[in-house]
Amino acid sequence: MxxxxxxxxxxxxxxxxxxxxxxxxxxxxxxxxxxxxxxxxxxxxxDTSNPGMLWVLQGEQLWQQAEGRADVACAGCHGDASQTMRGVATRYPAFDEAMERPIDLAGRINSCRAERQQAEPLTPESDALLALTAYVAHQSRGMPIxxxxxxxxxxxxxxxxxxxxxxxxxxxxxxxxxxxxxxxxxxxxxxxxxxxxxxxxxxxxxxxxxxxxxxxxxxxxxxxxxxxxxxxxxxxxxxxxxxxxxxxxxxxxxxxxxx
CATH class of the missing domain: 1.10.760.10 (Cytochrome c-like domain)
Structure with a gap:
């Protein structure tokens, strides 16, 4: 063998x-x-044919949806993603102070859920985590890495x-x-x-x-x-x-x- x-x-x-x-x-x-x-x-x-846009649209809905014991949405802290998230995806992974190591964009989203929304982390490769990550990253489309x-x-x-x-x-x-x-x-x-x-x-x-x-x-x-x-x-x-x-x-x- x-x-x-x-x-x-x-x-x-x-x-x-x-x-x-x-x-x-x-x-x-x-x-x-x-x-x-x-x-x-x-x-x-x-964009009307790109199937990935379905997840971006789902992420936009989740961005506005209150979650966790804190009952707060991503938009509650970050406001309009088209403004506040523009450029974010170009510079991830980034260093995380608490973990003392790098964290990727999906990890940051789950970190915010735990710390700010007091919600359970989303499962890797789940539709919700992929949708939120795609929505945030989409705000940087066309920008250089x-x-x-x-x-x-x-x-x-x-x-x-x-x-x-x-x-x-x-x-x-x-x-x-x-x-x-x-x-x-x-x-x-x-x-x-x-x-x-x-x-x-x-x-x-x-x-x-x-x-x-x-x-x-x-x-x-x-x-x-x-x-x-x-x-x-x-x-x-x-x-x-x-x-x-x-x-x-x-x-x-x-x-x-x-x-």
Missing amino acids: HALWRLAALGVAAICGIVSAAGTEDSAKRSGFDFMTPETQALQAD IPATDARLARFRDNGRRLFQSRIGQLDLSCASCHDDNWGKRLGGSVIPQAHPTGYPLYRLEWQTIGSLQRRLRNCMIGVRAEPFAFSAPELVELELHLMERARGLLVETPAVRP
């Missing part, structure tokens, strides 16, 4: 090519949008880079094996993108629903036959920190559509 997995790994490596630790030059950065068919691009570009510069994030971002470049699983591949070194080539009939997190939460045609970046990262780990990190694991947030740094300057697309 080990020999079979090794043979599979060699086959994937042959498709992907030789692995290096180099990243993509700024001048060559491209959103996953650029690798899609014109039909899928059109689906994302038209500008990762937080807090010096306290440096060691976590470094760990995210290490995780991105580390070979894992029975196929012995890293994220960089495909997304840094072999983007634009095909694997299993699909074009390999550069793995820039410009549109999450996004609607994936394969899933027929919206999903988080953490879901996508876990899918990739399963794809290389590795044990995936649990939802909300620190390692997934650290990976996002690194990915956002790689995507610096690209525009937020939430809710993006992908194949």
Whole structure:
């Protein structure tokens, strides 16, 4: 069985090519949008057709809905999201004082629920959490990603880079094996993108629903036959920190559509 997995790994490596630790030059950065068919691009570009907008609209309703023992809505503290949340998604994950580590946007929403609304946290990948996260991130659509510069994030971002470049699983591949070194080539009939997190939460045609970046990262780990990190694991947030740094300057697309 080990020999079979090794043979599979060699086959994937042959498709992907030789692995290096180099990243993509700024001048060559491209959103996953650029690798899609014109039909899928059109689906994302038209808000009346983009299925991810259903979750954005749900998030808008939840934003106004009082929750928890405090009986207060997100709007009760933050007001008009189109004003107060504009630009927020461009700089997350951010450092959390209480946790003494980075927190992603979905984590911040759940933190606010617990501390301000005195409500139970929303379950990872639940419609409600995805909807609120998509609604908040949508307010930054069209703005360039500008990762937080807090010096306290440096060691976590470094760990995210290490995780991105580390070979894992029975196929012995890293994220960089495909997304840094072999983007634009095909694997299993699909074009390999550069793995820039410009549109999450996004609607994936394969899933027929919206999903988080953490879901996508876990899918990739399963794809290389590795044990995936649990939802909300620190390692997934650290990976996002690194990915956002790689995507610096690209525009937020939430809710993006992908194949």
